[in-house]
Amino acid sequence: MNFPLPPDCPYYLISRATLAVTSHLKKGFINESVSTIKPAYLGVLLALWDEDGLKANELGKRAGLEPSTMTGLLDRMERDGLVKREPDPNDRRASRIILTKAGVDAEVSSTKVLSDTLDKVFSSISKKDIETTKNVLHTILLNCGKEDAK
Numbered sequence: 001m002n003f004p005l006p007p008d009c010p011y012y013l014i015s016r017a018t019l020a021v022t023s024h025l026k027k028g029f030i031n032e033s034v035s036t037i038k039p040a041y042l043g044v045l046l047a048l049w050d051e052d053g054l055k056a057n058e059l060g061k062r063a064g065l066e067p068s069t070m071t072g073l074l075d076r077m078e079r080d081g082l083v084k085r086e087p088d089p090n091d092r093r094a095s096r097i098i099l100t101k102a103g104v105d106a107e108v109s110s111t112k113v114l115s116d117t118l119d120k121v122f123s124s125i126s127k128k129d130i131e132t133t134k135n136v137l138h139t140i141l142l143n144c145g146k147e148d149a150k
Contacts, residue, residue: 021121028113034106036080042114044073044097048083049107053096055088082106 006012025039043063060070077083082103088094122130
């Protein structure tokens with residue numbers, strides 16, 4: 001089978017775009033003095049900023065992360081002082097994830113960085129093309145078995 005050279009390979013382009021946006025986010029977090037925020041934390045933080053105190057398994061679903069990934073990610077976020085785990089009073093086997101003061105305080109600056117980054121990277125792309133791109137990426141995730149629903 002012939003494979004396209006990197007400039008024409010969809011996998012290569014997706015990977016490079018992800019790395020470029022991630023790098024831009026990291027720089028933005030540093031510039032906004034929220035260097036404890038990592039791009040990998042954004043799915044969890046966005047879900048918690050929307051509804052704090054979610055059970056870990058529900059949080060993982062909302063953030064689109066596998067349970068095995070959630071454990072390590074929450075460990076790092078707890079170490080960085082952004083969240084804490086509290087026992088669920090209604091379910092001894094579960095814990096609820098609560099934003100710390102630092103996690104709450106990081107919302108405005110972090111969402112500004114995210115918004116500014118998305119504005120920059122999508123600035124010359126039409127809304128129609130952005131919607132098409134999102135649909136293609138959702139389909140890729142579905143094809144890989146990594147997304148339950150849009």
